[in-house]
Amino acid sequence: MVLSVFVTSGKIVGMIEKTTLFKILITLLACVSLIFVAYRVCVRLNVNVNTNSGEKDAEKVSKNEGQNTDLYEVSPISDYPEVGERPVCNVKTSEKIISLSFDDGYNYENTKKIVDILKKNGNLKATFFFCGNAIDSDIKSAKIQNRENSVELVHNAGHEIANHSNSHPNFKKLTKEKMEKEIESCNKKIQNITGKRPVLFRFPYGSHNKESVGVVKKLNMYPVDWNIDTLDWNKKSSCDSICSSICKGYKTGNVSYPHPGSIVLMHTTGKYTPEALEIIIPVLLKGGYKIVTVSDLVLSASDKGANNK
Numbered sequence: 001m002v003l004s005v006f007v008t009s010g011k012i013v014g015m016i017e018k019t020t021l022f023k024i025l026i027t028l029l030a031c032v033s034l035i036f037v038a039y040r041v042c043v044r045l046n047v048n049v050n051t052n053s054g055e056k057d058a059e060k061v062s063k064n065e066g067q068n069t070d071l072y073e074v075s076p077i078s079d080y081p082e083v084g085e086r087p088v089c090n091v092k093t094s095e096k097i098i099s100l101s102f103d104d105g106y107n108y109e110n111t112k113k114i115v116d117i118l119k120k121n122g123n124l125k126a127t128f129f130f131c132g133n134a135i136d137s138d139i140k141s142a143k144i145q146n147r148e149n150s151v152e153l154v155h156n157a158g159h160e161i162a163n164h165s166n167s168h169p170n171f172k173k174l175t176k177e178k179m180e181k182e183i184e185s186c187n188k189k190i191q192n193i194t195g196k197r198p199v200l201f202r203f204p205y206g207s208h209n210k211e212s213v214g215v216v217k218k219l220n221m222y223p224v225d226w227n228i229d230t231l232d233w234n235k236k237s238s239c240d241s242i243c244s245s246i247c248k249g250y251k252t253g254n255v256s257y258p259h260p261g262s263i264v265l266m267h268t269t270g271k272y273t274p275e276a277l278e279i280i281i282p283v284l285l286k287g288g289y290k291i292v293t294v295s296d297l298v299l300s301a302s303d304k305g306a307n308n309k
């Protein structure tokens with residue numbers, strides 16, 4: 001069989017002139033080369049198209065999903081108004097603008113409720129003062145429960161993250177070195193999660209003196225107190241007592257609203273804090289109040305001067 005084909009081929013080859021055979025071979029070779037080049041080009045194009053519209057786009061999407069444009073932008077300390085020997089507890093302004101601040105950072109479930117209520121009421125922004133120890137314990141629980149940690153929750157929701165020391169000590173009893181350690185240790189823990197060093201610092205128990213305020217300022221941070229204490233941490237507090245501390249007569253038509261420029265102190269651990277927020281935020285909004293972060297409050301009133309206790 002093979003032999004007969006070979007013989008037949010030989011006969012055919014013999015019938016064709018050698019020059020013609022050469023031309024056919026060259027043409028065939030050119031065609032094969034052309035097809036091969038075309039194939040390579042197509043394969044290359046395909047790879048590029050797939051990479052651009054496929055993998056790379058998928059990569060972009062996942063990156064965009066990870067990026068939250070709502071994240072709170074920390075302003076440089078140079079933007080803040082001068083602060084004296086005491087932390088800022090409110091600002092002078094005639095604008096109906098106030099801040100809600102939440103201390104300590106313990107209790108993820110409560111923190112989540114607070115974040116949800118702020119979002120539900122028009123994506124309001126607040127300031128959360130975290131303790132370093134609260135961050136540590138929450139990170140451990142978050143790993144066990146396979147969830148985000150509290151700082152991530154608050155940061156990703158666009159709120160301001162601030163420093164409330166590492167272990168919540170009384171700053172009046174600390175050496176300057178220990179004060180610095182307390183503040184910087186908490187800063188690092190926050191920065192490890194958010195990538196940003198906080199600007200605001202709140203003394204535990206509001207306990208401070210000239211020396212401790214000096215340390216905060218030396219670290220390029222801004223000391224902040226409050227002028228409305230809801231006492232929501234106290235076991236004797238109730239939803240009604242918390243609401244009344246912010247807006248007296250909130251149940252009646254004769255509501256007594258807080259001074260414009262006020263800073264309200266609350267806690268992430270407050271048993272009735274979420275419940276009270278559900279009631280009092282709509283009251284404040286109805287009264288024409290704008291609710292902003294503590295930094296935004298201080299920065300908005302920078303030309304009017306910050307007020308101290």
Ligand SMILES: [Zn+2]
Pocket residue numbers: 103104164168204205
């Ligand atoms: Zn505290």
